[in-house]
Amino acid sequence: MESVFKPDILNGKTALITGGGSGICFEISTQFGKHGAAIAIMGRRRHVLDAAVDALRSQGIRAIGIEGDVRKQEDAVRVIEGTVKHFGRLDILVNGAAGNFLASPEDLSPNGFRTVLDIDSVGTYTMCHEALKYLKKGGLGKDPSSGGLILNISATLHYRAAWYQIHVSAAKAAVDSITRSLALEWGSDFDIRVNGIAPGLIEGTLGQQKLLPKEITETRKGLMPSVRLGEKWDIAMAALYLVSDAGKFVNGTTLIVDGGHWLSQPQYISKEEVKKISKIVEKKSRELTVGLPTSKL
């Protein structure tokens, strides 16, 4: 699908996208590039980075891929400095690197729990911390009166609770909290806007493969609740809104982009039944209360 934004809205900007070599974050890299930004992607696998950079360059996007693990502070420093060395500045940091798998708490070791928090929560914080000197107003290549942007990719799992996702729910709750704290402190001190996106299930991603495994969905057709899947494009458009001037007054929010899925719950009474019984129940309750002494009404 074509973008609804003008193609020059990110002209002159440089974006660093962790986990930007695949899935949702590759689409964010592509759309940011198509709207004028130079793109640096950070990931652990050289072949994934190379394929992603080739695909971006083939569309005329200025792009580089730098290997690194967000769990290692020295990698964060090296990748951020490598980006600035190559493109001369850093304007947008997208924290998309994440880890996920399904596991029940009784089968998940503390190290498994910690691994996901290390990638998602501590990794996000580390990248933000190391990028500050370039993102803040007056940072290299920045206007002395305006700073850069941070976008943290989150989830909706922790708004209620999600089966087999105790680790990711805890990790993303921390990410949302980091988004708000940095928006408060770095928004006022350094003019950096910090926002998040909480995507729903997105078609053709590792998340879809991991959370709705085909091995299960194919054998349970008819039993599985139907879930409307989003497209990577939906998330990339939300990201463009948040990092462009269209979102210039938005700070500290995590935008849910899931078609309303997180609100869904079983419809335990049908509409026909509600039509039939609602008025009868109401009438009965009035009869009951009318019979009571006034002090109890």
Ligand code: COA
């Ligand atoms: N169930 C239970 N525990 C698991 C698990 C699973 N499916 N997968 C990993 N773990 C545990 C391991 O057993 C280990 O704990 P232990 O030392 O107590 O045994 C711990 O998690 C770390 O696993 P390891 O494989 O060494 O970590 P890693 O750094 O190589 O990989 C992951 C990190 C596990 C998060 C891996 O899934 C990954 O790299 N993910 C990145 C891609 C991704 O998931 N993206 C998100 C898409 S939604």
